[in-house]
Amino acid sequence: MTKPKSSFFDLAGKRALVIGAEHPHGAAIARAYAEAGADVALAALTADEAVVRTRAVQREVEAMGRKSSTYVMDVMLGKNVEVTMRQIVKEIGGLDIVAACPDLFLAKPIERTSDTEVARVMQANFNSQYFIVRHAAEEFRRLKQPGRIVLTTSVIGERGLPNTTAYAAAAGAVINLVRSAAVEVAPDGIQVNGIALGWMDWMTDRLRPDDEEAQRAVRFTALRRQGRADEVGPLAVYLSSERATRYITGQIFPVDGGLLQHL
Amino acid sequence: MTGGDVLERVDLDGKAIVVTGGGRGLGRGMAHALSEAGARLMLAARTQSQLDATAEEIRSRGGTVATFAADVTDSTQVNALVAACVREYGRIDVMFANAGGGGGSNAEFWDYPDDAFEQVIATNLKSTFYSCRAASKAMVEQGTGGVLVTTASGTALRGNRGFAYPTAKGGVISLTKSMATMLAGHNIRANCIVPGYVSQNDPKDEQERAQRAQRGTFMPVQRLGEWWELGPLAVFLASEASSYITGETYIIDGGGLAGGLGPIKFRPQHEW
Secondary structure (H helix, E strand, C coil): CCCCCCCCCCCCCCEEEEECCCCHHHHHHHHHHHHCCCEEEEEECCCCHHHHHHHHHHHHHHHCCCCEEEEECCCCCHHHHHHHHHHHHHHHCCCCEEEECCCCCCECCHHHCCHHHHHHHHHHHHHHHHHHHHHHHHHHHHCCCCEEEEEEEEHHHCCCCCCCHHHHHHHHHHHHHHHHHHHHHHHHCEEEEEEEECCECCCCCCCCCCCHHHHHHHCCCCCCCCECHHHCHHHHHHHHCCCCCCCCCCCEEEECCCHHHEC | CCCCCHHHHCCCCCCEEEEECCCCHHHHHHHHHHHHCCCEEEEEECCHHHHHHHHHHHHHCCCEEEEEECCCCCHHHHHHHHHHHHHHHCCCCEEEECCCCCCCCCCCHHHCCHHHHHHHHHHHHHHHHHHHHHHHHHHHHHCCCEEEEEECCHHHHCECCCCHHHHHHHHHHHHHHHHHHHHHHHCEEEEEEEECCECCCCCCCHHHHHHHHHHHCCCCCCCCECHHHHHHHHHHHHCHHHCCCCCCEEEECCCHHHCCCCCCCCCCCECC
């Protein structure tokens, strides 16, 4: 790999942890971190085929000459996040960057959404990232070093869309989690920022290929196309780079092809 | 101290209120509601015949109204308008800087003519500045404080092809926030009304009614707004009922701006 002319995006020597690396955006962020020079630990959210997908990402990271390893982290449980995060930090010898990439989509009418479903959507999308912030900050403080946290959410957290109430509320909660947490942990040298995804090409759960209205929704983006996973990674690198973003915290950056700006 | 009865606080009894662009459209709708709440009105617009028609409607319902033909893109005429209100009613309590409009050019952005851009900025942004500047000066001289209400547009909050108008209206929103900050010490509040797709008048025939109904299906509430539906909001923002509200942007758009991630019929279905 050629050495970039600018050192602003250089993550050489940094230790990153990407949680939810089995998701396309998680995998893309892990690859981008590795390309920028970081060693990247990966955590799958479930101990099933997610681990297989995560190991594939691990091999890609290793092929770039970086250290990598795969873990399983049950982000539904704060205690599991705490224990697993501590173990990972111990094994990789420190921690500089944490990216959180859970995504559990549900779309059904309010009146048919059960208590359990609401709770699960909040747990998977919001509580998970709350726990990740809590314990990433704990590790950074314990190591007495600055740290970067990148959370991921959806533009659905900024706008209303029928049938997505629970998911939209969770995504909106993450947006304000970024703002509040950033202010709270800033004195410790920890920066927290968010990436809000628009209509991405892997999101067949919300953009069903056979749904004509969903295909029309894609045309609501200024760029008139779905986003790709590789278009998420560079922003995560930017937000995780000590030299590029020393003075940016508590902000949400959409990767949505201009969707939120469309009238 | 409870602030008194809610219905008393929305009373505009005797308040002297200027409405620019008051001859037709949303200005006419606001004028009717303000008059009904007890305000004494000074309506301004370029076209005297429209002013006369609206004034007559209001008088026929027992309202107090005077008119002043003015081009609000000319600050001299705007100053004269405010002076006319003070002369007529002895004071000015509220300025509705509502006049505005489209125009501009259909040229590509890179060919967009200077004069078209300047015209749209003058009609929508300069006029609002001139109106609020003149009103605030009179309010500060009176020592009574007052209220400034501007009208922007939902297009200002999102990107749009006809860019000059949204750009000017974005300026109106920003101006309103700054006025709220600058003038609060003089007991002058400033708020902005942001209409979405609101019709400017009653449909003239069945065909127009049908066209509007069709366009309405693109809105969450399944209809366009009516020209008179800004009235209650105008009364609220002009009145003591909004005494602690300043610098705010009030969207009235049938839910349009709450959505926007896809067409109105896009309802994802994804169950586990």
